[in-house]
Amino acid sequence: MAIDTVMTTLHVLVGALWVGSVVFVAGAVLPAAADGTLDAAPLEAIADRLVYLSRGASVVMLLTGGHLAGTGYTVASLTGTSRGHLVLAMLALWFVFTALVEIGRSRLVDGLREKRVRAPASAATGVFRAAAVVGLLLLVDAGLLSAGIELY
Template sequence: MVSSLDAVLALHTIFAALWTGGTLVLAGAVLPAARNEWLSTQALSFISRRFRSLTIVSVLALLFTGGHLAGTLYTADRLQSTGRGHLVLAMVGLWLLLAIALAGGFRQLVGLPADRSAARAAKNARPWFLVGSLASLVLLIIAGLL
């Protein structure tokens, strides 16, 4: 029988994987394709809008499931005084950094004017998504340590 804690952990893991994986795909495949002018402005905007929707859902899902997991598995004292607690707090900070970095990147990619090229938009969004990719990788490493 699956406990409610197991279900919350599974949901948390699924959204974390989708969000971090999507960030890496966008930064590693979509933006380089757009920078090489292999994607139209409309295609880049479409992909970005879809990933922005996934990001919004993931941020909310991870906020609620992560809050539930932290509240169930840790006390305030354990979060502040143990190595595992420090890793959880580091994940919260990286989660926030990832959300902010992607928001900055989406501002460059979604709702592009007709006269703006996909290559230019991808170039402007690249630093934001590189920060997001780095945060994603560190989040995955910390998750593996936990």
């Protein structure tokens, strides 16, 4: 039982840190870069750190979430209950979130390598905002799961 508590805590903390980082980049860093406040070098460093955080968080989330799903659910309960559907929705959102962060970073860094800032920041902002929305949906999903709410 203690291992489940540790896995749940790690899962929630890493997920919140990951989503918070993406929301911060989408809401504060990229608008500042699009306004010309940030230079290419610091913006590239932020993008690199974000993608390393994202990749590391993906691994942690896969391991901890896999453990929690494997010990708390069967195939029947994943596919036949509202809590199981929330877990499957979380998995789908997690894949979308990861992909959006990777796509956004790629759009950003491609332009930064040419020492351009405003255009790549503008190009990546929409993708990062979409990732932020998906991340917030992940947190809502996690909240519903942690509250033990049955949707139907």
